[in-house]
Structures are given as C-alpha cells and as structure tokens.
Amino acid sequence: MEYREILETASTHLASMKGQIMPVLEVARPNDIEYAKHLAKVISKLSPLVGNMIEYNVCTELNKLEWLNNGIWRRQDPGFPDTVFDGNIYPIPGIEIKTWFPLATEITARFKDSIRFFDDDQTNVALVAWLPEFIIFGKPKIIDVWVGTAKSLAMARDTHYNNPPDYLVFEPEDTTDRTSNLQQTNTNGYKFQGTKNEFSKALEIVKSWGEGYSVYDYSAEYQGKIKQLLGSFSYRLDTNFAKKIKQLLGSFSYRLDTNFAKIDRIEHLELEAFKFACIEYKNIESYY
Template sequence: MNTQDVIRLASQYLDNLSGHTFDVLDISKPVTIDAALNLTKVISKLSPLLGNLIEFNTVEFLNKQNEFSEFGKWQRQDPGFPDTIFVGKVQPTPGLEIKAWFPLATEITARFKDSQNHFQYDQTYVAMLAWLPEKIIYGKPRILDICVVSGLSVALARDTHYHNPPDYLVLEPEDTTQRTANLQQTNTSGYKFQGSVEEFLEAQKIVDSWGVEGKIYKPTREYQHLLRELLSQYKYRLDTNFAKMDRIVHPGIKKFKQRVYNIEFSSITVSQWNRLLSSRREDSIKKSLQDYLEIREESIDELLD
C-alpha cells in the first residue's frame, strides 16, 4: 500500500459517512417559535466546536477500519498541519486536513493557506464535511455530504486565483527551516495594492519587465524575491480574507458546495433554508419553522404549568 492507496481508501470510508449522525452533542428542541428564531441567529457559532468534535470522531472512525491496521494508524496533530497523518510504514506520510462546513453560514469560511511547497508529493488531502443538526436547528450533528480533494490542487487553485501583480501579491513564508517545529512558518499570505494610480502604473511597468513567464505564479525563492521587491517599494495591505475556501475557485469544492445546497432537508433544499434563515423576514422564518419543524406557539402560562 502506497500513499495514494491510503488516501484513496480513507476517502472511500469518509464517503460512507454521508447521512451519518455523530453522537457528540445534542441541541435541545426549542420550546417556542421565538426561542427557535433566536436559535437560528446563534446556531452557526457552534460550528468551530462541532467541527473539532467531528474531526476527533473522524480519526477514530478511520482507525476502526481493519485495512489500515497492518500499515499504520491515523494520528491527530494538535496543533499542526495537517489535522491527521497516517503514521506507519507508508512514505511519504499521508495526511488529511479536515474542515467542517455549516452550510447555513454565509460562505465556506475555512481557510487554506499552506504553501504549494508542502505538497510536492501530493501526500496531503483536504476532507470537507458538510453538517447540519438533524432538525435544521436542533438535534445531533448529521453529515450531509463529504468532499475529499488534493491539497496540492487547492493550493494551486488558490494561488492562480489570487495572483495578479502588481494589484495582488501572494507571498510564500520566509525560510524558517532552521527554527524549531513550533516556530516554522508554512502559510502563504495575500497583499492588496494600496498605492496611488501613478504608483500602480510604475509597478505595472516593473511587472511587465518580467515578461510573460514572470506573470505566472511560482513558489520559488527567485520569483518570491521579485514580489517582495514590489512589497517593499509600494504600499500594500494584508488581506485578512485571503484563502477562504469559498473564494479559491476550486472546481471540486464548487461542485461539492452546489451538491450540498441541492440536498432536500425537511421538504425544502439546504439552499432555500440558507436564504430563508439569513433573511430578515422573521414572520416567514417563524412560519417555516412551525410548518417543517413542528414547533408550536406556546404561551408563557403553558410553559410555567
């Protein structure tokens, strides 16, 4: 069994988790429509916690599969990248970066910043797990769908999408190989041009002097030197939204997102739930919660009895 065999087998098992309910947390059913409405406004805040719990359980799930036991064991890295690696006889070491997505949020907010240079053997893959509570806003977390894509392909799509000198620079981390493991830098960063029109035209002439090949992104030291010269000569701001999964324009992630939005959940699609619950039409939200989630309006007196 080689690295790609391990990743392929893990992907197959993860695919089988679609529809699976994780018994890690149970959100109680709201007792009134007003309570349900309030829950819709805060339920997404559970995503980081449940994402971590799903991550823990996913590693345990993979380690229960007998096919892996002969060659090694899945092991979490906390902190570290990727989230879990397959420690054993297989080299280079296979890894999975696990990202949970709550599709009632505005977008896939998880980020992927690691440099292309970390995926030269295509040994690390990204596993995205879309989840919702069993009853949209309450119940146990249920996996809707799963997408497993190459980490290298995500990094390439990200850098190709963002890279646009001199307007936008994608910079590799500095060389920190001499530092201890906890101080080594692995993340790329994005910078947006903030200079004047005149300065932009000057910077554009510099980029044009690089030739056609010079406009193609490269994670090499020589090419990064060219980008850092622009950064040192002109005004740029660090882009805090850089590398959000929803903005990388990766075809596999895009298809996965659309697939999840088309899933029917309590008689309407996830996309329709997303639009409804993110709207400000509280009357429509209350009616939908009553119709589909069987939450009835109750008076204070009923609750106190």
C-alpha cells in the first residue's frame, strides 16, 4: 500500500461512521421536565471532554481495518496531525481529527498549520459532528463526518484572510534545524489598526509590489515583503491570554487576530455545505 491509498481508505471509513454511537460515556435520561430544561442548557459543557474521547476512539476504529502489516494508526496529541500512520510508509499519512457539537456554538476548532507542509497531500482533516443520541441525553452519536485535505483548508484560509495592507498572513520561520519540540508550523494573521491616512500610505507601498500583490504567496520573496511592511511600521500584539501588551514604535498599527484560522470562518466551500447541513433542523431531525 502507498500513502494515498492508506489515507483514502481511512478517510472513507471515517465518513462511513455517520450514525454510529460512540461508547465513551452516557448522560442519564432526566426524570422530570425541570431537569430536562437544565440539561438542555448545560449539555454543551460536555463538548470538550466528549470531543477528546471521540478523537481517541476514532484512532481505535481505524486500527480495526486491515493494513496488510504496513503499520498502525496512533495518536500523537498534542502533535500535528493528531492521528498518524506509524509504519514503513512515506510520506507519513495523517489525519487531524476535529469534533463539533452543532447545537452549542460555531466550529471553534482552529487550523493554523502552514500550507508549506502539505505539498504531498499526505494529511487530511476530519470534522466529526456529534450530538447525544436523544438530543440532551444518551451516548454521543455521530450525526455526520466531513473529510477534506489539509492543503485545501490551508489554501482557503490564506486566500480568505490575506489582504495587504489590511490583513497580513505570516508563515512560520524556518526551524528545521531545531529539535522537534521547538519546531514552528503555524501561520499567524495581523489586522491593520492605523488611521485612514496611514492606511492610504501603506496601500501605496503594497501597490508598488506590482500586479497580484493581494494574492497570497508563501514564498520567501513575498513573505519578505510583508515582513518589511510590518517591521517598518508599528503594530500592537493583542491576545486574549497575554498579560502584557507590547507595542513596537513606528507609523502604522496592527493587532494579532485571535480569531484567525477558526475553521468556521475560512469559507471553505465544501466545509460550509457540511456545516449548514448539520445545523438545519430538518436534517438534524432526520438523524433521530
């Protein structure tokens, strides 16, 4: 078997898990209407725990298939992708598994890994949508599964966000000489924060790059241009978890976008269709 065949077989199996009950935990049936109302309000709080257990269980499911002694699937959380085929196959096939509780929130999972790491299309992303089998109680039930290539997600993300000078998408630094725990693989996005007059000046600089300046490119040449833009002017680092805000002096201001790379916002066409199919009431009703 070669890596594409392994990845296709695994992805097809994941997609076939639609409707499957996952024996990871069970919420007891409420005894009265008041407790049922309470469950309806708090059941979503189980999402992180159940999601992690489903991700682990999916790896077990993949190892039930026959891989002709080429290897086995194993979890490497917190590595990326979190499920990889451990064997004698190269490039190593991998699947990043994300879970989603449609009745709770938007798809909060993020996808920040650089498109540079998917040249061989050796990695897929699986989004597993689940609900309790009886809406607010019972075991988790997979209501649908979307599987796509990591490369297509990264391309959709970068195309959606990159819009210099208003929005800049940065590739990770080259860290190939570092140990595995110090490798950088994530992209980052910065949003323009200056005045209209400052924006006009920044736009003139960007236009001087020539035709196609707004088309995203992860090449060293293009990355060098936006780094010069960001490095020449001031920007503001603004994160939800930072205890200090560091501002570099200059002419323009940018902030780090904490919503950057949320899967729900990158406008991947196939994923959008999957999302709307899951949240339509008539479709969810059909699963029960």
